[in-house]
Amino acid sequence: MRLLLCLFLVAAFHLPAQDAPPALTEYMGRQIAMTMHWKGAEWLMRRVRDREEATTLMRKELRVKPGMVVCDMGCGNGYHTLPLAEMVGATGKVYAVDVQPEMIQMLKANMESKGVTNIVPINSLYHDPKLPPNTCDMILMVDVYHEFSHPVQMLAGMRAALKPDGLLVLAEYRAEDESVPIKPEHKMSKAQINKEMNANGFKLVREFDGLPWQHLMFFGKADAK
Numbered sequence: 001m002r003l004l005l006c007l008f009l010v011a012a013f014h015l016p017a018q019d020a021p022p023a024l025t026e027y028m029g030r031q032i033a034m035t036m037h038w039k040g041a042e043w044l045m046r047r048v049r050d051r052e053e054a055t056t057l058m059r060k061e062l063r064v065k066p067g068m069v070v071c072d073m074g075c076g077n078g079y080h081t082l083p084l085a086e087m088v089g090a091t092g093k094v095y096a097v098d099v100q101p102e103m104i105q106m107l108k109a110n111m112e113s114k115g116v117t118n119i120v121p122i123n124s125l126y127h128d129p130k131l132p133p134n135t136c137d138m139i140l141m142v143d144v145y146h147e148f149s150h151p152v153q154m155l156a157g158m159r160a161a162l163k164p165d166g167l168l169v170l171a172e173y174r175a176e177d178e179s180v181p182i183k184p185e186h187k188m189s190k191a192q193i194n195k196e197m198n199a200n201g202f203k204l205v206r207e208f209d210g211l212p213w214q215h216l217m218f219f220g221k222a223d224a225k
């Protein structure tokens with residue numbers, strides 16, 4: 001009897017959370033990358049990042065304005081979240097979403113040390129961004145989309161969270177460029193990004209090709225006017 005109970009507990013522990021769809025390892029011919037572990041978060045804040053990735057230029061190209069509601073999806077410890085909060089100002093808001101509670105904790109500590117109050121941290125699920133519907137002017141994903149184990153569910157959730165004319169923005173390391181010093185599964189080609197976005201109700205509306213390592217691509221809802 002005791003053995004049976006133990007077996008049940010072990011089995012129950014290994015069952016996926018109820019109603020969580022299965023995680024994918026591949027999507028539309030692309031290998032999905034492993035989630036970057038929170039223990040590596042220091043790398044996201046490295047001093048040379050702006051020089052390597054032109055992150056200030058990238059944020060300028062977003063054309064974020066005061067009063068906007070922006071989501072930093074897969075925010076990590078908040079490297080982009082804090083400057084975005086400054087860009088939207090006191091009348092705007094930034095939803096900072098991440099699946100790893102440790103990342104959200106680090107973000108909160110960074111918010112507190114800088115006295116920032118217009119960021120709403122959200123500890124999400126791998127298949128559910130947990131964003132309120134029809135609220136976001138922009139959802140930004142910097143080095144994040146290629147890690148999604150549930151790309152279809154995540155894209156549907158973000159689509160629902162965007163306003164009708166809202167934009168989904170991807171910054172992804174360029175797969176077409178061998179000189180970008182990043183592992184292949186953490187890179188994406190423009191063709192692959194377009195294929196996956198088009199299959200999930202998004203159309204390309206703008207792109208910026210001036211970053212040293214990444215594509216920066218802006219998608220609107222395919223049925224938007």
Ligand SMILES: C[S@@+](CC[C@H](N)C(=O)[O-])C[C@H]1O[C@@H](n2cnc3c(N)ncnc32)[C@H](O)[C@@H]1O
Pocket residue numbers: 035036044073074075076077078079080097098099100103124125126127129141142143144147148149150154
């Ligand atoms: C490479 S880090 C990038 C962090 C941040 N965007 C930056 O540029 O500094 C990727 C982040 O995406 C998060 N992530 C992965 N899958 C996610 C999902 N389904 N929903 C929300 N966050 C996710 C990871 O936990 C990790 O913090």
